[in-house]
Amino acid sequence: MSSESSSKSAINEGLYSTFRSLGYDGATLAALSRATGLSKASLYYHFPGGKQEMAATLLRDSVTQLNLLAFKQLNKKKRTANERIQRFLAGFSEYVSHGQENCLAAILVMGGARPLFLSSIKQQTESWLADLTNAYTEAGLSDKKARRKALEMFTSLYGGLCMAQMLDDPKIFQQTVNRLSKDAE
Template sequence: MRPQKVQDIEIMTSLVEAFRSKGYEGTSLAELAKSTGLKKASLYHRFPNGKQEMANAVLDHIEKWVDDHIFASLLDESKSPKVRLLNALNEVRNSYDGGKEACIFRALSIGQSVELFDLQIKNGMNKWVNAFDKIGLALGLSKKEANQSAVNTLIKIQGSLIVTKGLNDLSIFETTLKEIEDSYLKR
């Protein structure tokens, strides 16, 4: 068997970038092939069900990264809640390259594609809320306060990514992460 010219992680990274930049509907198969360095036939060989399977694989790839980095940081009870929060916010910063990258949820929830990925996006957002809810509880917030803080954290992260991109000002994302930190730690 011949070795693969393009490794799976390179393919996933390229697909993530392609879908983040143009969304599901705006990204053609030709662009996906070009971004991965594969011919369309090779891409279809890896993803027989086409573009939707590629987007599902991207969502699974990002979910695993978020689980392994952001959620693992938030839920690591071997560290203090403050350290867990700070580590997780740093991983959020890394995930979005300091605000330069769009959220895949936004990219895949525009237009008709929202129906294709609705359940995965909803489940992903619920995981974000649940993880931040737990850190809120660990920091001494009431159940109601922890849940509201968790929802607000998701809103702030997602909203700041859009505004950061729209105004081309990375400081907005960084300021938002600091505000999230303060909202949990300065109570």
């Protein structure tokens, strides 16, 4: 790991947390500059495409992170289907800091920048849904029931995040995860 890549990930960390807490429109270059410790000009050196390229990059990074933490757990064929789902839930929860943060894809798709990112988010969400559906079919459910269960789980996870924001209490999300975890046993 070179010093270049470690400082690059530090920059991305600052951009990421800014987009997550302020949304796309709220994350001004001034705010992004503050969060990274870099001047606006330096940000443009790293991201010639400006703010849009920054958000697109961080969206890709966050998707990678969520895949690593959660969705890869669904592919461990040596574990039982239920164990895989338990680990998926734990990974998803970790990704959103147990309800304290929100999913960047959800933030971007709900705000004014929706048109910029919709097609990529839609595609990724469909892929996630397919992964989870597949895990349920491997647990013995019919295709139809597996799809339904997968959608219900996603709905509960994102609804839990939304309610945690509206009630300003991450425990709401944690309760949702605990319930899903028990249901999967």
